[in-house]
Amino acid sequence: MITETNTDSCPTCCQTKSGLTILVPAYNEEKNIVDTVRSLQNQTFPPEEIIVIDDCSTDATAAAARTTGATVICPPKNTGSKAGAQNYALQFVKTKYTMAVDADTTLELHATEIIMKAFADDSIAAACGLVLPRIVKTIWERGRYIEYLFAFTFYKPIQDFYNKPMISSGCFSVYRTDILRANGGWSLRTMAEDMDLTWTLYHAGHGVRFVPEAVSYPIEPHNYHFMSTQLRRWSHGFVQNVRIHWRDLLKHPCLSSIIAVALWDSIVASLCYLIIVPLLAIFVNPLFLLGYLIDAPAVAIPVLYKGYQRKEVGKVLMSLPGFFVLRIVNSIFMLKALWLELVMKRPLTVYEKGH
Amino acid sequence: MTAGLPGTGIGGLFYILLCVLMPFFHVFRMFKGDHKPHHLKTALLSILIAAGILLALYGEAKLLVWIVKATSIENETSFGQSVLAAISPSVAALPFIILFTLLTIIQILRLVFHRTQKTV
Numbered sequence: 377m378i379t380e381t382n383t384d385s386c387p388t389c390c391q392t393k394s395g396l397t398i399l400v401p402a403y404n405e406e407k408n409i410v411d412t413v414r415s416l417q418n419q420t421f422p423p424e425e426i427i428v429i430d431d432c433s434t435d436a437t438a439a440a441a442r443t444t445g446a447t448v449i450c451p452p453k454n455t456g457s458k459a460g461a462q463n464y465a466l467q468f469v470k471t472k473y474t475m476a477v478d479a480d481t482t483l484e485l486h487a488t489e490i491i492m493k494a495f496a497d498d499s500i501a502a503a504c505g506l507v508l509p510r511i512v513k514t515i516w517e518r519g520r521y522i523e524y525l526f527a528f529t530f531y532k533p534i535q536d537f538y539n540k541p542m543i544s545s546g547c548f549s550v551y552r553t554d555i556l557r558a559n560g561g562w563s564l565r566t567m568a569e570d571m572d573l574t575w576t577l578y579h580a581g582h583g584v585r586f587v588p589e590a591v592s593y594p595i596e597p598h599n600y601h602f603m604s605t606q607l608r609r610w611s612h613g614f615v616q617n618v619r620i621h622w623r624d625l626l627k628h629p630c631l632s633s634i635i636a637v638a639l640w641d642s643i644v645a646s647l648c649y650l651i652i653v654p655l656l657a658i659f660v661n662p663l664f665l666l667g668y669l670i671d672a673p674a675v676a677i678p679v680l681y682k683g684y685q686r687k688e689v690g691k692v693l694m695s696l697p698g699f700f701v702l703r704i705v706n707s708i709f710m711l712k713a714l715w716l717e718l719v720m721k722r723p724l725t726v727y728e729k730g731h
Numbered sequence: 732m733t734a735g736l737p738g739t740g741i742g743g744l745f746y747i748l749l750c751v752l753m754p755f756f757h758v759f760r761m762f763k764g765d766h767k768p769h770h771l772k773t774a775l776l777s778i779l780i781a782a783g784i785l786l787a788l789y790g791e792a793k794l795l796v797w798i799v800k801a802t803s804i805e806n807e808t809s810f811g812q813s814v815l816a817a818i819s820p821s822v823a824a825l826p827f828i829i830l831f832t833l834l835t836i837i838q839i840l841r842l843v844f845h846r847t848q849k850t851v
Contacts, residue, residue, distance in 0.1 A: 497767075530780055531742075534749050537773045538756070626841040633745070636837045637830070641742035648740075661810035673787030674743050678780045 395472040396423040396488065401461035402479035403729055406435040408595060413444040415482035421489035424471050429461040457727035458546065459562035459569035466561050469553050478547040481594040482510060491550055491590035501555040501582035502574065504544040505590030516603045518695035519702025520596045522679055525692065528588065530678040536586040540631040542638070544584050546570030548592035555582060566620065567724050568613025575617060578631060579624045605728045607706060611713035612724035619717065643714065646707035668700060675699065741830050750781035792818045
C-alpha cells in the first residue's frame with residue numbers, strides 16, 4: 377500500500393555510489409532511534425541514505441531521528457504495521473538495494489559490508505544476517521537469546537546450505553529494490569510480512585541467502601506483555617503464511633519439507649508440553665516432568681558452541697532455563713493461533729507492536 | 732526450532748538427517764560446477780554440531796539408564812519402565828518413521844498438485 381506523503385521532507389539525495397538505502401520504520405521509538413541510526417551511519421559500508429519512517433508516533437521519534445541527519449518521512453496517517461510503513465517509504469528509494477532495519481536494532485560495524493557480498497551472485501534477491509538480542513537480562517530476553525543462538529547456529533546455516541533459508545528476518549534484511557517492487561513490497565495480508573516476502577521471492581524464482589557473519593542486535597521483549605504481543609503476531613503469521621502459500625510451496629521440495637517439519641514439530645511439541653507431559657506426571661509418575669528437559673543436550677550443544685565462539689558461555693548457561701520457560705509459552709500461543717486461524721476462522725488482522 | 736515456534740523433536744532429527752546428506756550434496760554440486768566456498772564451511776560445521784548433539788543425546792540416554800538401574804526403579808515404577816522402553820530400538824525408531832511418513836506425504840502432495848497444475 378503506497379500512500380501520498382504529506383511532508384516536505386521527501387528524500388532527494390540518492391545519487392551517491394553505495395547503491396544502498398536503509399529503511400527504518402519507527403513508531404514511538406524515541407529512546408532507540410538515535411542509537412539505531414548512528415550504528416547505520418558508522419558502518420564500514422555506509423548507505424547512500426537512511427530513511428526513518430515515523431509512522432505518526434505520539435512521542436518525539438521524528439525529532440530525535442532528525443538530530444542524526446537521517447531523512448525523516450511521515451505518512452499522512454498511521455499505516456498500521458511495519459510493512460505498511462516500509463511500503464510507504466519504498467516509493468522514495470532510488471538505489472539498487474533496499475535494506476530494512478527495525479528501529480530498535482543496531483548492527484555490528486561491518487554488517488552491511490559483509491551482507492552486501494551476497495549480491496555478487498545475480499540469483500540472490502534478498503539476504504539476511506544473524507540476529508541476537510542486544511539486552512539479555514530478563515527471563516524473556518534470555519529465552520529468546522537461546523532461541524536465536526540455536527536457530528541461527530544450527531537450523532539456518534543448514535537451510536542456507538540447501539539454498540532455502542526459511543525467513544529473511546524482517547529486522548535486518550537487504551533486497552534488490554527492483555525485485556522487491558516487482559513482488560509488491562511487503563505484503564499486508566499476514567502478520568509475518570518477512571516470511572511472506574521470503575516465500576514470495578522463492579515462488580518468483582529468486583534466491584535468498586543467510587549471512588551469519590553479518591550481525592544485528594535488536595531489543596527483544598523484556599516482559600510478558602510485549603513478549604505475548606510478539607508471539608501472537610509470529611504464531612498467527614506462520615499459520616497465515618502456510619495457509620496462503622502451501623500450494624506454491626509444494627513446488628520447492630526442500631522448502632516444503634522444512635516448513636512441513638516446522639509445522640508438525642510445533643503442533644506436536646505444543647501438545648506434548650501442554651497436555652501429554654502434565655497428564656503423565658499427574659496420573660502416572662511425577663518424574664515424567666523431566667520430559668520438559670529431555671532435549672536439553674540437543675539444545676545446549678549448538679548454543680554452547682556459539683556462546684564459546686562469542687565468549688559468552690556464562691551468559692548461555694545463565695539463559696538456558698529461560699529457554700525452557702519461553703518454549704512452553706510459545707506452545708500456548710502456537711496452539712491458540714492454530715485453533716483461531718484454522719478451526720474458528722478468526723484470523724488475526726490487527727498488527728500490534730511487540731516492542 | 733525456529734524462534735517463536737516450539738519443538739526440537741522431529742525437527743531436530745530432520746536437520747541432523749540434512750547434515751548427513753550434506754557431503755553428498757556437496758560432491759554433487761562440485762560435479763555440476765555449482766559449489767560455493769561458504770557451502771563447505773557450513774557443511775563441516777553443521778556436521779560437527781550434529782555429531783555433538785547425537786553424542787550428547789547418547790550420553791543422556793546412558794546416564795538415564797544408569798540412574799534407573801542404580802536406583803532399582805525399573806521394576807518398581809512406571810517411570811523406570813518407560814525410560815528403558817523409550818530407548819529400546821523399536822521405540823527409538825518411531826521418530827524416524829514419523830519423519831519419513833511426513834516427508835513422504837509432502838512428496839505425494841507435490842506430485843498430485845504438480846500434475847494438477849500441469850493439466851490445468
